[in-house]
Amino acid sequence: SRPCAIDVQGCITSHNFPRFYGSQEHCSLEIEEQMTGPLLVTDFETEENHDVLTVNGKAYSGSQGPQGIIPHGQIIWRSDHSISKRGWRLCPPELPALPPVATVATSHHVTQEHPPDVLVALPMILLATICLICYCTPTYRKAF
DSSP, X not given: OOOOEEOTTSOEEXXXXXXXXXXXXXXXXXXXXXXXXXXXXXXXXXOTTTSEEEXXXXXXXXXXXXXTOOOOSEEEEEOOSSOOOOXXXXXXXXXXXXXXXXXXXXXXXXXXXXXXXXXXXXXXXXXXXXXXXXXXXXXXXXOO
């Protein structure tokens, strides 16, 4: 079992992305409901029907990722024991346009009015929140 990762753009990835992920990987990502938005899938290549990313209870594998899906609850990644592929990369939604910074000149100094802190923080809220709570657990197999 290996953890998912966060890259420098704040996107979450399968372990070792863009190189092949390992076998028997399992990663669960908790989603903060009030801070979620549509997923932007920038890359997705897994062993079809065997190495699966589950979002909102739906399994994604092969070359079809959860593009535009708004995740709820958990995102779960599992790979089996055989074929590995490049993996996946999920990013926060496109950044909203920020209002321009207004400059006000006075006789003694220049002041700037910045956009609210909430707007400045939006780009990272979705995946940073998801990944801060990211944890990995071993995958157990039971013979029947």
